[in-house]
Amino acid sequence: MTPREFLRLVVRPNVAEAEADVSDVRLTYNAVMAVDALAAHVFHWCKKHDPERVRGLVDDTWFRAECGKNRANVQMLHDLAKASKHVELERGKPTIKTFADVQPRGFGYGEGVYGGGPYGGGDQVSVMVDGAKIQVGWLMRQTIDFYVAEMDAAGVPET
Template structure:
């Protein structure tokens, strides 16, 4: 499966569902895992066709580390995906998220509320570990999706973070 096919058939639908249901851990986790997988697929495919922008990195880990330097949202998403896969991250590598328990539900209020959200509802956040701080999970999903889509389309790994309105991402 090419990065373009995976983006269209898997990552995009999961991202849309996560933005439409920002209170659903199921939708958020599906989107996180899909986007993390897409980053790996981009690296593997780019390396196989000798894409200079991708094959410059000696490993998938180095490629992901580079993306994490560019995008705070990708760093949060990458660390969250690893913590989901492994339950807890115990190695010395600096991480923003170390445990699957960092995925929390919060009352959607000041600092989290977005136009179109249900008043009085909740939203899934990713708490930084070690803290303090957290990020709305749908923001990490939307930001990462945009950056990875740009790479799949042949563009640079740039970011335009924290715009998680479905209509703005789903173009």
């Protein structure tokens, strides 16, 4: 399966389900894990078809770290996926240290990222980062956009 097929068949349907019910932690969890896995698909495609792009990167974990440099939203998404798997992160300097920071929270006018969630407030699955509520849906969309750009740059064919 190419990275674009994985995006079309797995990632986008999971994200669409999570966005249809922005307060459902289970749907959001599934979508976050799919978006995080997209990084591995891109890494392994590049390793075979564009090895120069991933030169010096041992595996997809290193690729995620490299992609997260200077891209706080991408790093947060990957930290969130890792925290959801390991519950608490103790090594390195993760932006999200525990999955307990992920839960539905109300967003009032002016809270959250503009365009990060549905209009009209209501509970949305979010994560607390340095005292700020960040909509997980926004993190997923930003990370998908980044990996689509990476696929374009690497020449991953459309399917």
